[in-house]
Amino acid sequence: MNIKEIHSHRELLTKLPKSKNIYLLLHKKDSDQSECAKETLKQVELDSDDINVFSANVAEVRDIHENYGIKSVPSLIEFEDGRFKNVVKGCHDKEYYKAYFENIIFELHAKSGEKPSKNVTVYTTPTCPWCTTVKNFLRKNGVKYTEVDVASDQSAAQSMVSKSGQQGVPQTEINGEMVIGFDQAKLNRLLELKAN
DSSP: OOEEEOOOHHHHHHHGGGOSEEEEEEEOTTOHHHHHHHHHHHHOOOSOSSEEEEEEETTTOOSSGGGGTOOSSSEEEEEETTEEEEEEESOOOHHHHHHHHHHHHHHHHOOSSSSOOOOEEEEEOTTOHHHHHHHHHHHHTTOOOEEEETTTOHHHHHHHHHHHSOOOSOEEEETTEEEESOOHHHHHHHHTOOOO
8 A cells, every 4th residue: 555645734635625535644753553553554455546545743743633633643544525534543453454444445336226225333343353254244245334443432332332231342233223243144134135
């Protein structure tokens, strides 16, 4: 993945209108976690021009993190249609980043004009292998979903627990009904999929 350097918030603002999805890795030079995130992102290979990734060193560029309330690095900021959308904190492995970007690409290329899709939200944490299993299952079956990282969003975590009474992840909400863990039979039923 080609990562271009950003030198100011003003420069970032000029990039936002030019692409539907832009990602900015805020990092700090000589920080092990930051170097890990930057190097791992460079290793991610995607067959798409829809993803544009930039980086900024917060030791040199001091006007970006303040504008988006970022208090720790590394943080990968997601912008959609020129607006701030999400933050992924810390360093993750290559497969995590690849799955993250592939989900975005899938959403961008989802076909329109099909029967109304289900409202699907997957509650996850970055270190949860079953979360990846659920997301891969949904992608394989062409199910569009929204991912919510409850490790970095306390209010989403509380909302998830209030809906299901459970704290563990993954949890998948389909049109208001919760599925705990990777319960393929229940996912198939609620999503009206044929059993594999």
